Amino acid sequence: MAGLFRSTATIGSMTLISRILGFVRDMVLARVFGAGMATDAFFVAFKLPNFFRRMFGEGAFATAFVPIFTEYREHRSEHELRGLLAAVSGVLATVVAGVTLLGVLGAPYLVWVLAPGFGDQPEKLALTADLLRITFPYLFFISLVALAGGVLNTFSRFAAPAFTPVLLNVAMIVAAAVAAPYFAQPITALAWGVLAGGVLQFLFQWPFLRRIGMALWPRFRPGHAGVRRIVRLMGPSMLSVSVAQISILIDTILASLLAGGSVSYLYYADRLVQFPLGLFGIALGTAILPTLSRLVSNGRSQEYATTLDQALRTILTIGIPATAGLVLLGYPIIATLFQYGEFGAHATVRTYQALAAYAAGLVGFIGVKVLAPAYYAQQDTRTPVRVAVWALTANILLNLALIGPLAHAGLALATSLASFLNAGLLLRVLMARGLFRPEPGWALHLGKVTLSVAVMALTAWLVTPPQEVWDRASAWMRALNLFLVVGITGLTYLVAAWLLNVDGVRRVPRLLAVRLFDGGRGGR
Structure with a gap:
């Protein structure tokens, strides 16, 4: 457990730097652009490549790639390990390049699907499509970044992948604060900042890969045995991650039908919840996947269960006070970070409503980040899919029930409630299979x-x-x-x-x- 803590602390410390810069970025965005038509358009345009990033990048791909790559490293030769990496990188780059091209060509149609509420505002619809054409190629570079991060994490080099998102924040800050005035539509600079951030992140990780002898030299070998195994695992995993991302997309679709600024309120609130989630939840989930994968690969089932038990206890130790802190201090935090320039007191109130609703599900969000890797380490990507489908169904029903009385905050609350259902079902199945038994002292x-x-x-x-x-x-x-x-x-x-x-x-x-x-x- 000490090793897992040190890995989590390393990732968390690097993530802290990224999250602080993320807040600086959002402060700049709020001051320069506020919460209105332009920001709604950008957040929608940025959300879609992020959706596919979760499918092809650090979400579904990492959960399928890391256990197989770990197995090769533990039980195969270095030549076979390099061959697997070359084949995987070649196939991944080819597939993602094709998806990127389709996304750029079909941008207007994607916006119609993603934000139907923009349909009666031709200017907003056209702006969103233009921004999407710029941001979509970010998917190609961030998918390779995710591959590089998975390799480095397997070699216990956690710092560089965790620091990498800092570069995206820096690129977006420079774009908003420096470049925006030079564009006819200032928000366009922000889209170019996203693309530049993706390129910088990939270039940053390359020297670290070379240092461990694992530089990416892609070879298109879809028939490679390891690639086929990863694809088989990745299929259900993509569905699992897609279910979670579809939930977010549904929130965006419904928010686009509400009053102007609703998409932005949800974005800023989500960014604040992402601070403790990224600092701890994602850090712990990232560190625990290779740890559990090694334990499973070596048949150490008792250590697997003990590691998971300690991780779940730590979720409560951090997650419950973080939830209380965001609910109690949410308004002061939003006012301090964002309430300047174009972002007024009305926007602060609306954003706080969404923040309180999102914060209520923080323990559930973190729980999923830890419990899902427990299945991926077992090379079981199907069970999280089934659980996620139940959670998505509940989320949709809750959206429809809560959007009327609570507007955008109802969408956030529905997401939070569904996260607890997701985490609870994942935990229940682990216990039913005998893979996890709570150790004494939980109450x-x-x-x-x-x-x-x-x-x-x-x-x-x-x-x-x-x-x-x-x-x-x-x-x-x-x-x-x-x-x-x-x-x-x-x-x-x-x-x-x-x-x-x-x-x-x-x-x-x-x-x-x-x-x-x-x-x-x-x-x-």
């Missing part, structure tokens, strides 16, 4: 975390200024107040959890110290 652990969060919530209520203070305060005063409030609230939780001996909290400083001293001696 006590949950009680300790809940009590610590209650103390934290009371502290947040006492020290947080009222809403009107945040609306009137200057940018620097907002930032200072937010720093103090978040710092005091977070420290309160940590102290309470320390005193209650919440599982894992007291172990963190010791593991960090070991990591630090190992690093000082050169490590291993």
Whole structure:
């Protein structure tokens, strides 16, 4: 578990840099473009290549590729390992290039499907199609980036892949803050920034691949035995990831039918939820897949179950206070980060409504990120598909039930509720198959975390200024107040959890110290 923690900490620290720059990026976007027609068009145009990225990139592809690549590394020769990588990269590049070309040529039709609410606004529809033609080639480069990241993660080189998204944020910040005024339609600069970010990410990872002797030299060999195995695993995995992404696309379609700005409110709220999800949930999920794959490959089933148990406990330790923090401090966070220029108080209120709804599902979101790799490590990609279909069906029904009374916030809440169903079913099947049994102490652990969060919530209520203070305060005063409030609230939780001996909290400083001293001696 210490090794998994160190891997998660490495990924999390790099992700922290990326997420901070992501907030800077979104602050620039909010200040320069606000929440209106242009941003709605861009977020739709950016969402579609992201959808396919999840299918061909770090989502479905990684879940199928990493277990097979790990198996080859553990039990085959280096020549066979290089051959597998060459064949996989060749097939992946060819397929994604074809999809990219179709996406560029069919951009107007894709927009009609993705955002039918734009149909009665010809200018908005045309702008979205133009932006999509620019952003879609991002898919080609980010798919190769995902392949490179999977290789590096298998070799326990977690830092470079986790740092790579920083380059996308930098490219988009430069595009919005520097290049936008030079374009007839300023938002177009942002689309070019996305494409530039994809190229930079690929170029950044190349030297790290060469350092471990795994540079990508593609060969189109679809008949390679390893490629066929990956494709067989990837088929159901693509369906699984597609179900999750289809849920997001449905939210976008429905949001396009609501009042202007609704797509943007959901985007900004999702970005804030992605901070703890990426910093911890995705980091843990990324680290645990190669770890569990190695344990399965070597027949160490008890260690597999213990590792999963500890990971799930840690989800509660981090996820519950993160949920409470986003709900209690969401308005101050949004006001501090975004409420400037074109982004007014009305947009802050609407974004907070979506944020509170998304935050309610944070533990479920993180749970899926950890539980799904437990199946992928077993080379079972079919079960997550079946579970995801049930979750998607529930999400659609909840969307239809909640969009009326809650508008865009109802879409966010439906997604959150469906995430708990997804995680719960994944956990239930693992237990039914005997692959996981909760170790003793779960009820006590949950009680300790809940009590610590209650103390934290009371502290947040006492020290947080009222809403009107945040609306009137200057940018620097907002930032200072937010720093103090978040710092005091977070420290309160940590102290309470320390005193209650919440599982894992007291172990963190010791593991960090070991990591630090190992690093000082050169490590291993």
